[in-house]
Amino acid sequence: MEHGGNKTSHPYCPVYDSIELLQEKWILHIVRALLEGPHGFNELGRAVGGANTTTLSQRLDHLERLGLVDKTIESTMPPRTRYELTDSGRELQTIIDAIDAWARKHMPACKKHENEGAAA
Amino acid sequence: MEHGGNKTSHPYCPVYDSIELLQEKWILHIVRALLEGPHGFNELGRAVGGANTTTLSQRLDHLERLGLVDKTIESTMPPRTRYELTDSGRELQTIIDAIDAWARKHMPACKKHENEGAAA
DNA sequence: ACTAGGTGCTCTATTTTGTCAAGCACTACA
DNA sequence: TGTAGTGCTTGACAAAATAGAGCACCTAGT
Secondary structure, three states, X not given: OOOOOOOOOXXXXXXXXXXXHHOOOOHXXXXXXXXXXXXXXXXXXXXXXXXXXXXXXXXHHHHHHOOOEEEEEEEOOOOEEXXXXXXXXXXXXXXXXXXXXXXXXXXXXXXXXXXXXXXX | OOOOOOOOOOOOOHHHXXXXXXXXXXXXXXHHHHOOOOEOHHHHHHHOOOOOHHHHHHXXXXXXXXXXXXXXXXXXXXXXXXXXXXXXXXXXXXXXXXXXHHHHHHOOOOOOOOOOOXXX
């Protein structure tokens, strides 16, 4: 327990905790999708690359509790909900941008030997 | 499959793939630790917050195969290995920086108890 | 010399986490 | 009328991460 997220006597590092959050499966994908605008539940699941409802539900709940995502129920019975980023959430843009920049520069280099199926 | 990492007919999105990588458990922690300098195996495990050896081993292997981390065996028998970032890996600094900046600004809002200024 | 603890890393068993599929209650479009 | 879409929960299952032991050796303390 070096950076000691919350385990023991360590002084608590916000960066460590953020990483803990961002490394949760789908979180980054969800943020990226939500940065492009509000989404519905299933819609978001698809936009994100096919996350299943159980996980998605849990992740959104987490993000909501942390105040990064805003959930608006537009109608209960013909189910219609809207998920969108809060101000704090929207500022995650810088992180996605950094990933974006890095990815364009370095990621293709790594996966040269990808499935050539569509790699035109 | 919107951003379609590699599943189907989608044109392949490096950003999606990067996110897939970065969201793997411990990866971001590992990168953060490694940005502060080379580490040994167990040392890294501790620096990272207590990842267990099995997982750590796998993650380092992944990072190495992607060319982000360099593994140098300094001595086989008195075991001594050195893991350090490659150039590509070192450029992940920008991402960690972005996370760092965001974390300091918004993460404390979630659990306002910090009193550490590490990770300059 | 001998013990305790450190190095890197793999193996097995167990726990944690994520996924699949079905279902509810209802609307919209064909 | 029927098919497909909406949001989301539950229970059964698969995949991933963990603990912990162990190997083969070195270093420091006593």
